[in-house]
Amino acid sequence: MRLAIYFLFISVLSILLSLSVLFHTKATQSNEDHNLKVNNTETQKRKAKSSNVKIVAFTDHSFAPVGQWWYQRLTNLTYTAHTLVLFESRAVAHFEKLKAKGEYYRTEVKLIDIDNKLKRRFKIHRLWYIRILYCLEQLKAGTSLILTDSDNIFHRYVDLTLFEDSGYDAIFSFEQRYPTDIFKKQGFVVCGGMTFLKATNATVQIMEKLLQRCYESQGREGKNSKSCDDQTVWNELLFQDMEWNRKTEDLQAGNDLLQFGFDGVSKSVPSFRANLWDRQFSLRIPFETCPSEKTWVSMPAPFDHRKELEKKVKGQHGGFLQEFGLFELAKVLIWEKYCSLESSLDSSQRLEKAVSYYVSNSQNLIRPYANFTQYNGIFRNDLKQLPAGR
Incomplete structure (x- = not known):
């Protein structure tokens, strides 16, 4: 008899614990959903106000x-x-x-x-x-x-x-x-x-x-x-x-x-x-x-004080591509690469490495922005002929 009562007590306790976990999970999920809604609302308010x-x-x-x-x-x-x-x-x-x-x-x-x-x-x-x-x-x-x-x-x-x-x-x-x-x-x-x-x-x-x-x-x-x-x-x-x-x-x-x-x-x-x-x-x-x-x-500012590097970048594309703004884009990409390199290098070494990286990878770097097919196909055709990295 005592053994039966003991097992009954254990069963009831187990059920109560399960219900407690379930309610806690739902409450936690509810709080998370509420927080998410609040965060989304705050984001929307922020952007609406802006x-x-x-x-x-x-x-x-x-x-x-x-x-x-x-x-x-x-x-x-x-x-x-x-x-x-x-x-x-x-x-x-x-x-x-x-x-x-x-x-x-x-x-x-x-x-x-x-x-x-x-x-x-x-x-x-x-x-x-x-x-x-x-x-x-x-x-x-x-x-x-x-x-x-x-x-x-x-x-x-x-x-x-x-x-x-x-x-x-x-x-x-x-x-x-x-x-x-x-x-x-x-x-x-x-x-x-x-x-x-x-x-x-x-x-x-x-x-x-x-x-x-x-x-x-x-x-x-x-x-x-x-x-x-x-x-x-x-x-x-x-x-x-x-x-x-x-x-x-x-x-x-x-x-x-x-x-x-x-x-x-x-x-x-x-x-x-x-x-x-x-x-x-x-x-x-x-x-x-x-x-x-x-x-x-x-x-x-431009890096035109380093004429040899500027010439190297411009020479990668040729005059007609300069006209289409790739040098302006190149300056931005080179600068971001320059700033990502280890600061232990002196500025001259970092700039040379950044320019070399651009020259070696220019086709992949500029291709997402190469949208000049409206110029009678000139850009599209010549893009295929861009020199590979040197």
């Missing part, structure tokens, strides 16, 4: 491959409001071809009528006028912007609402030293290729002043030619109009470049408040400099 800020880069056919790379990088970082503004018909054809293949790119078309007899740098001056005009139109429509270049390299996700909620109408990046006359006068200059612009009345007024300066600039085609060096006119305007809360004591030893951002207000538009990102956050640098964990975006 939707009023658009990341924008302009590109023509010669920057189409690197623009394609730029777009994919931002997509991989989970951004959703990045846009390529195509200002030349061959760039439009490039991305229409990709879309026809089922690939998604968010693009806008802003064709520019430019005299083809002009040298490329003067064509770019016309582009910069159009870019300022585009920004002004977007701001008036209520869209805030991250204005960037298509060869800028983003490293990590940063919530754009941080800038929208910062209290500033604009946030600029430090340039190195150009334009040099302004740098000598105030000790710093800003970069025209990486800026946050908030859609406020104050920003619109400043951008109208900038557009007027660009219009009146003594361009290649004469005054009032609607062309300018936007970095020059930006720095001239800010130098004359802003009162900066500059901290000169933040210079690093042996380096005359300011490292930490500061803010300021406009004299002519008192409600306009601007700030500068810390240099390590938005990094305009010589080619042989690499980002830190703090860096959001890098803007490496």
Whole structure:
């Protein structure tokens, strides 16, 4: 009898333990499902809140491959409001071809009528006028912007609402030293290729002043030619109009470049408040400099001081492929490879190894971006004949 009672007790205890585990599992699963839903909701809220800020880069056919790379990088970082503004018909054809293949790119078309007899740098001056005009139109429509270049390299996700909620109408990046006359006068200059612009009345007024300066600039085609060096006119305007809360004591030893951002207000538009990102956050640098964990975006300068390496890269493709923008893409790929190599090597050795890697693997590296079949098959045919690694 006692033995029967004992086995009955064990059976009941076993059932109770099983029920306890079952309820605990369901509760845990329920909590996990709840947490997942909360996380997804927070992600959706974050991205929905960021939707009023658009990341924008302009590109023509010669920057189409690197623009394609730029777009994919931002997509991989989970951004959703990045846009390529195509200002030349061959760039439009490039991305229409990709879309026809089922690939998604968010693009806008802003064709520019430019005299083809002009040298490329003067064509770019016309582009910069159009870019300022585009920004002004977007701001008036209520869209805030991250204005960037298509060869800028983003490293990590940063919530754009941080800038929208910062209290500033604009946030600029430090340039190195150009334009040099302004740098000598105030000790710093800003970069025209990486800026946050908030859609406020104050920003619109400043951008109208900038557009007027660009219009009146003594361009290649004469005054009032609607062309300018936007970095020059930006720095001239800010130098004359802003009162900066500059901290000169933040210079690093042996380096005359300011490292930490500061803010300021406009004299002519008192409600306009601007700030500068810390240099390590938005990094305009010589080619042989690499980002830190703090860096959001890098803007490496060309490595044209190493003519033999530049010639080696260009020689890998030939002149007609340079025209189609593969050298611009190559610079980005080489820089990322350079920064992935062991820092124990000196910069010269690392650069040589990065260039050699690119030359040896160029066909595989560029093939995903080789979308120029619209040029009467020239690119497609010659791509097959690209030399193998040397």
